[in-house]
Amino acid sequence: MLEEAGFVLTDLERDGIEVADFGLSELEQTGLEVVVYVNTERVCAKEIVMFPGQTCPEHRHPPFDGTPGKEETFRCRTGLVYLYLDGPAAEQPSCWPAKADRGAYTAEQPSCWPAKADRGAYTVWHEVVLRPGEQRLVPPNTLHWFQAGPEGAIVSEFSTQSRDDLDVFTDPDIARTTVVTSNWVSAEGESEDPGAAAHR
Amino acid sequence: MLEEAGFVLTDLERDGIEVADFGLSELEQTGLEVVVYVNTERVCAKEIVMFPGQTCPEHRHPPFDGTPGKEETFRCRTGLVYLYLDGPAAEQPSCWPAKADRGAYTAEQPSCWPAKADRGAYTVWHEVVLRPGEQRLVPPNTLHWFQAGPEGAIVSEFSTQSRDDLDVFTDPDIARTTVVTSNWVSAEGESEDPGAAAHR
Numbered sequence: 525m526l527e528e529a530g531f532v533l534t535d536l537e538r539d540g541i542e543v544a545d546f547g548l549s550e551l552e553q554t555g556l557e558v559v560v561y562v563n564t565e566r567v568c569a570k571e572i573v574m575f576p577g578q579t580c581p582e583h584r585h586p587p588f589d590g591t592p593g594k595e596e597t598f599r600c601r602t603g604l605v606y607l608y609l610d611g612p613a614a615e616q617p618s619c620w621p622a623k624a625d626r627g628a629y630t631a632e633q634p635s636c637w638p639a640k641a642d643r644g645a646y647t648v649w650h651e652v653v654l655r656p657g658e659q660r661l662v663p664p665n666t667l668h669w670f671q672a673g674p675e676g677a678i679v680s681e682f683s684t685q686s687r688d689d690l691d692v693f694t695d696p697d698i699a700r701t702t703v704v705t706s707n708w709v710s711a712e713g714e715s716e717d718p719g720a721a722a723h724r
Numbered sequence: 725m726l727e728e729a730g731f732v733l734t735d736l737e738r739d740g741i742e743v744a745d746f747g748l749s750e751l752e753q754t755g756l757e758v759v760v761y762v763n764t765e766r767v768c769a770k771e772i773v774m775f776p777g778q779t780c781p782e783h784r785h786p787p788f789d790g791t792p793g794k795e796e797t798f799r800c801r802t803g804l805v806y807l808y809l810d811g812p813a814a815e816q817p818s819c820w821p822a823k824a825d826r827g828a829y830t831a832e833q834p835s836c837w838p839a840k841a842d843r844g845a846y847t848v849w850h851e852v853v854l855r856p857g858e859q860r861l862v863p864p865n866t867l868h869w870f871q872a873g874p875e876g877a878i879v880s881e882f883s884t885q886s887r888d889d890l891d892v893f894t895d896p897d898i899a900r901t902t903v904v905t906s907n908w909v910s911a912e913g914e915s916e917d918p919g920a921a922a923h924r
Contacts, residue, residue: 531801533857562882564861566884569880597761
């Protein structure tokens with residue numbers, strides 16, 4: 525998807541794509557695929573790939589080590605992103621599915637209502653729609669979440685240092701575990717057959 | 725060039741492209757075309773477009789306001805970039821033109837030898853070649869300069885805050901003046917006919 529859009533990766537980067545399912549095991553609904561270009565003590569830049577309707581769950585980046593916390597700018601490169609922040613709530617959020625039940629998810633009609641929203645895991649509903657070339661700064665320590673539109677999205681993130689371990693999620697079930705694998709689709713398949721690896 | 729490569733800009737960004745000729749009035753040889761996505765007190769991200777053989781002249785980003793100075797990562801997106809830093813000098817720098825005299829520049833044979841190199845405006849010659857998907861971090865206060873290859877280049881810059889006014893150039897003739905115009909080619913033409921503006 526990145527290559528189709530003209531983003532060239534090195535082999536090392538391709539092999540190091542982070543697939544974050546936030547410990548929820550519902551990657552197609554809730555998760556991110558991330559290429560980290562740089563993450564020093566001062567600067568971080570990433571390319572985020574999102575499946576259609578995939579949601580990065582609500583969280584904030586708290587102050588640490590005398591800094592105000594992570595400041596991020598999200599820039600939509602392809603597709604469409606619905607970004608939610610504190611502020612006047614959208615009466616009818618775009619992420620809300622027109623024809624699917626809340627929480628329902630099928631391949632034919634991806635539900636854009638984020639899983640667990642009914643259980644209080646999503647509390648900010650001020651909507652900002654980002655189309656290609658549009659961007660938004662999210663100040664430190666500000667609750668936010670975002671969801672890709674029906675065709676998925678590529679989003680560039682420009683920020684201060686990323687410290688995923690410090691992120692505070694609204695959903696208490698979330699663990700910001702990162703799975704790094706070069707071939708996560710087949711790796712998932714293989715995990716159903718633990719014997720496969722032994723035969724390689 | 726950005727759009728060809730898949731980088732989408734808003735109208736506002738297109739209208740605000742920075743054309744920096746560093747006060748040398750030799751833009752095709754020495755200069756940059758820059759889209760600034762974000763530049764806060766903490767984070768900066770830019771897209772840099774370079775003509776074939778165009779050079780960003782040697783400079784460093786000194787400490788300021790208690791910070792170590794600007795830290796930058798250059799990521800080549802398209803084309804080829806020759807980045808020069810302090811370190812073991814390249815015996816035969818790639819920017820050195822094979823067939824052109826030093827400093828000569830014609831449309832048929834763009835000289836890659838940076839203008840004024842013979843006069844000491846370029847002092848670091850450790851060469852790093854960046855191809856699409858490759859990148860390099862330049863620490864604060866480190867002398868560096870870079871030049872696009874024969875097909876030009878698009879380079880993403882991820883950094884701490886940009887304070888162009890603080891940059892220290894090796895060439896004392898350089899002023900980091902920035903011309904912001906939506907239509908700089910025709911604007912240059914118009915400047916030869918000062919009466920034209922009065923007739924609009």
